[in-house]
Amino acid sequence: MSTKKYESADAAVADIGDGATIMIGGFGLAGQPVELIDALLRKKPKDLTIVANNAGNGDAGLALLIEAGCVKRILCSFPRQVDSHHFDAAYRAGKIELEVVPQGNLAERIRAAGAGIGAFFTPTGFGTLLAEGKETREINGRNYVLEYPIHADFALIKAYKADEMGNLVYRKTARNFGPIMATAAKTTIAQVSEILPTGSLDPEVIVTPGIFVQRIVPIANAVSLVSK
Amino acid sequence: MSTKKYESADAAVADIGDGATIMIGGFGLAGQPVELIDALLRKKPKDLTIVANNAGNGDAGLALLIEAGCVKRILCSFPRQVDSHHFDAAYRAGKIELEVVPQGNLAERIRAAGAGIGAFFTPTGFGTLLAEGKETREINGRNYVLEYPIHADFALIKAYKADEMGNLVYRKTARNFGPIMATAAKTTIAQVSEILPTGSLDPEVIVTPGIFVQRIVPIANAVSLVSK
Amino acid sequence: MSEFKTREQLAELVAADIPTGSVVNLGIGIPTLVSNFLKPEQEVILHTENGMLVMGREAVGQEIDPDLINAGKIPVIQMPGSSYFHHADSFAMMRGGHLDIAVLGAFQVSETGDLANWHTGAPDAIPAVGGAMDLATGAKRIFIIMELTTKKGESKLVKELTYPITGIGCVSRIYTEQAVFEIDKARGVLVRKLFGEASLESLQNLTGLDFALELE
Amino acid sequence: MSEFKTREQLAELVAADIPTGSVVNLGIGIPTLVSNFLKPEQEVILHTENGMLVMGREAVGQEIDPDLINAGKIPVIQMPGSSYFHHADSFAMMRGGHLDIAVLGAFQVSETGDLANWHTGAPDAIPAVGGAMDLATGAKRIFIIMELTTKKGESKLVKELTYPITGIGCVSRIYTEQAVFEIDKARGVLVRKLFGEASLESLQNLTGLDFALELE
Numbered sequence: 001m002s003t004k005k006y007e008s009a010d011a012a013v014a015d016i017g018d019g020a021t022i023m024i025g026g027f028g029l030a031g032q033p034v035e036l037i038d039a040l041l042r043k044k045p046k047d048l049t050i051v052a053n054n055a056g057n058g059d060a061g062l063a064l065l066i067e068a069g070c071v072k073r074i075l076c077s078f079p080r081q082v083d084s085h086h087f088d089a090a091y092r093a094g095k096i097e098l099e100v101v102p103q104g105n106l107a108e109r110i111r112a113a114g115a116g117i118g119a120f121f122t123p124t125g126f127g128t129l130l131a132e133g134k135e136t137r138e139i140n141g142r143n144y145v146l147e148y149p150i151h152a153d154f155a156l157i158k159a160y161k162a163d164e165m166g167n168l169v170y171r172k173t174a175r176n177f178g179p180i181m182a183t184a185a186k187t188t189i190a191q192v193s194e195i196l197p198t199g200s201l202d203p204e205v206i207v208t209p210g211i212f213v214q215r216i217v218p219i220a221n222a223v224s225l226v227s228k
Numbered sequence: 229m230s231t232k233k234y235e236s237a238d239a240a241v242a243d244i245g246d247g248a249t250i251m252i253g254g255f256g257l258a259g260q261p262v263e264l265i266d267a268l269l270r271k272k273p274k275d276l277t278i279v280a281n282n283a284g285n286g287d288a289g290l291a292l293l294i295e296a297g298c299v300k301r302i303l304c305s306f307p308r309q310v311d312s313h314h315f316d317a318a319y320r321a322g323k324i325e326l327e328v329v330p331q332g333n334l335a336e337r338i339r340a341a342g343a344g345i346g347a348f349f350t351p352t353g354f355g356t357l358l359a360e361g362k363e364t365r366e367i368n369g370r371n372y373v374l375e376y377p378i379h380a381d382f383a384l385i386k387a388y389k390a391d392e393m394g395n396l397v398y399r400k401t402a403r404n405f406g407p408i409m410a411t412a413a414k415t416t417i418a419q420v421s422e423i424l425p426t427g428s429l430d431p432e433v434i435v436t437p438g439i440f441v442q443r444i445v446p447i448a449n450a451v452s453l454v455s456k
Numbered sequence: 457m458s459e460f461k462t463r464e465q466l467a468e469l470v471a472a473d474i475p476t477g478s479v480v481n482l483g484i485g486i487p488t489l490v491s492n493f494l495k496p497e498q499e500v501i502l503h504t505e506n507g508m509l510v511m512g513r514e515a516v517g518q519e520i521d522p523d524l525i526n527a528g529k530i531p532v533i534q535m536p537g538s539s540y541f542h543h544a545d546s547f548a549m550m551r552g553g554h555l556d557i558a559v560l561g562a563f564q565v566s567e568t569g570d571l572a573n574w575h576t577g578a579p580d581a582i583p584a585v586g587g588a589m590d591l592a593t594g595a596k597r598i599f600i601i602m603e604l605t606t607k608k609g610e611s612k613l614v615k616e617l618t619y620p621i622t623g624i625g626c627v628s629r630i631y632t633e634q635a636v637f638e639i640d641k642a643r644g645v646l647v648r649k650l651f652g653e654a655s656l657e658s659l660q661n662l663t664g665l666d667f668a669l670e671l672e
Numbered sequence: 673m674s675e676f677k678t679r680e681q682l683a684e685l686v687a688a689d690i691p692t693g694s695v696v697n698l699g700i701g702i703p704t705l706v707s708n709f710l711k712p713e714q715e716v717i718l719h720t721e722n723g724m725l726v727m728g729r730e731a732v733g734q735e736i737d738p739d740l741i742n743a744g745k746i747p748v749i750q751m752p753g754s755s756y757f758h759h760a761d762s763f764a765m766m767r768g769g770h771l772d773i774a775v776l777g778a779f780q781v782s783e784t785g786d787l788a789n790w791h792t793g794a795p796d797a798i799p800a801v802g803g804a805m806d807l808a809t810g811a812k813r814i815f816i817i818m819e820l821t822t823k824k825g826e827s828k829l830v831k832e833l834t835y836p837i838t839g840i841g842c843v844s845r846i847y848t849e850q851a852v853f854e855i856d857k858a859r860g861v862l863v864r865k866l867f868g869e870a871s872l873e874s875l876q877n878l879t880g881l882d883f884a885l886e887l888e
Contacts, residue, residue: 002692002693002715027506027507027525027529027543028525028529029522030506030522030523030524030525030529031523053543077584077585077586077587078584078585078586079582079583079584080582080583080584081529081584087582088582091582092580092582098582098583100583100584100585101585102585102587102588102589102590103505103543103547103585103586103587103590104547104550104551104587104589104590104594105590107543107544107546107547108343108345108544108547108548108551110543110544111544111764112348113768114764114768114770115336115760115764115767115768116350116351116764116766116767116768116769116810117336117348117349117350117767118348118349118350118351118365118367118368118370118372119348119349119365119367119372120340120345120346120347120348120349121345121346121347121348122344122345122346122551123344123346123551123593123594124551124589124590124593124594125589125593126593126624127621127623127624128589128620128621128622128623129575129583129620129621130585130589137346137347139346139347139376140346142346143624144346144347148367163753164753165717165726165753167753167755169432170432170540171432171523172431172432172508172521172523172524172534172540173504173506173507173508173523173524173525173540174522174523175507175540175541175542176506176507176542176543177542177543178542179542180542180543180544183764183768183770197752198752198753199752199753202433203400203724203750203754203755203756204397204398204399204400204433204435204756205430205432205433206755206756207432207542209725209755209757209765210717210725210726210753210755211695211717211719211725211765211770212770230476230477230499255722255723255741255745255759256741256745257738257745258722258738258739258740258741258745259739281759305800305801305802305803306800306801306802307798307799307800308798308799308800309745309800312798315798316798319798320796320798326798326799328799328800328801329801330801330803330804330805330806331721331759331763331801331802331803331806332763332766332767332803332805332806332810333805333806335759335760335762335763336760336763336764336767338759338760339548339760341552342548342552342554343544343548343551343552344548344550344551344552344553344594345551350767351767351809351810352767352805352806352809352810353805353809354809354840355837355839355840356805356836356837356838356839357791357799357836357837358801358805371840391537392537393501393510393537395537395539398756399739400724400737400739400740400750400756401720401722401723401724401739401740401741401756402738402739403723403756403757403758404722404723404758404759405758405759406758407758408758408759408760411548411552411554426536426537427536427537431508431534431538431539431540432540434539434540435758437509437539437541437549438501438509438510438537438539439479439501439503439509439549439554440554
């Protein structure tokens, strides 16, 4: 049986090179694959483009990747937070490009990539700074902005449990961006607390079918912090 | 506690009037809310527009609605089937208008209505009869067709179980169009085999949150046929 | 002589104005106070953008679970009837018009209901929008809780926004320490409640706007 | 002298050409025979448009469950690793390029890989497209199983389609009783296998097309 299981986070991210576009799951720290990011950090890749909801919290995961200067550009909806000091410093020093995207458009653009949609009209952002220069259109009396899908080379996500085929289930609000990022990246690497024998997960409950997951990394006691 | 429970299918469809646009869940007979449709049939509404994957099978549910002349127009992906004789007769007699939609575009147009998307570009159907007269566009070297959402007044769907708040779970491939139709109609009526006390359904397993469901009809031994 | 309203009192007022069975999203900050004043019999369903419906109150002690947080990243509890879903489904609920009310804060609101609450426009301010724009255009009604004036005493209820806009003509009601306003597409800004020694005149002087007095 | 291939033999050939671990959608009719010839060690994952992955074989006797059917409405069984999902997610898998191979039937295929398999074009024929167009444009590769000629002996492999098109330039390989063809964007139609007394010449005479002979 070919396996998607990787013995370590380091092995799973070994081929992520400079200039890669990487989606990182999580809403704050909930669902952020901190151990996968730490492994990426150890490799010190350069000129990364990151797609995530936030731009790192405190001194863990994504925040450290930014502090280490690995990130050239970030697409996210809510970079500035109480504990986003590493991002703030890099941004103010002009060391990181930022594209702010309304959270719902970010989610829909990621979903569109996975669903093969070429572009879509959304009402969110019409008439605001974040729609400047974008095509707009009135449809049935409502104004819309044309938004395009966001694809990625890799997606680093955190799920709750996986089976050997890569089917995933998530835990509470740690689900957030994981399922849609898994569909939008060429290679999806999922950090899970446990890999179960195939057949253990109820088919009705599987959220991310295994066809979207190329690599699974079992990390038993993953860091699980509450961001301030 | 206000309840979404209706004692009978007849009570649940009582206010569906002539000319209504009604989505009907199901793929063939799997997931088709036959008892709800039978109740609708007893009311003999006229000039209905139906949105469904097929145009009725054998002599049950949707097929009988068509046979009774209630349906003025149908949007579907696969009307002609081994046992679609009622539809075939009505269509050949010019008594029913047909808009054939590629199944994936039908699903995405229904999902778009529920998700507030104004329109979207899909590669499916480009250059074919089913894209004639539609706006097209090349995006990153691929050709797309612009498709618009499909809204409805009512959605009749069949789920497996519900709780009192209207949260729904489905059963195997009887899930099909149910979850997306529930989001696209003003009023969703769900036929279920059982209504459980709220809290019985695992929050991770709920497929259709109760906010999308206005009426629940418990029908214990629902007809469940295998279409020929 | 009733005093100006405190934040908690405004949150309580907003809670009382939410119809039974409404699906509601409470924005980060003051709006989250509203959940403390919702009564069970109101059967209000709270939605949080990061993928949960029927969201419970703030979690305390043993209840705290880092995987179960609200939009402000504060741990909350699960309730009977709760459901979880991914980000595209969560914002499809907003964009698709399935939320009845979103309660938000604001830098400014214009007399036509334009909302500014995501960016001060200051050149060195790091922009962050989160779900603000999706909520503003998506929810059927927007209730704003804000002080009527800035620290420098300027009115935050203005003729035209000077801050970057979040959403056009999307605000329905505005709850401030001095008064509750309602924006009526046809008749403009209505004063629905007056607090303390505020009066139609005092409000008009302070804001420079014209209001119709239609107390609830 | 080997005979022309039967449908079952063609289905077996197709099964053998499916790489290990491929995600495959088998169209209604002859293509479904392919699943009978897939070996467990190929670890092929079958997708069905009505919302299931890791779809099992046809159900028999007690196994039959009206809620568990394939695209042809034939009852199938569930397997370890199966998963269920709704229609928008199912077709997002197709449209999003997550299916490696779709095996379909055809009325006609052109020498540039255009496919016609949903509508005969006959005026009184009731059109029905189902997932044909989504599969044609969505799957990474399309394998066709069809007879090389119509009942009247006309070639179904043509210079230009005369039937309504399903998808432009989407066919990769065509399995017929006389030969297996491959469509190469640059070099046109290649003959990869010959059966019975078929030859490059006989095929070119029958179809009126030019082929390159590159047997596998």
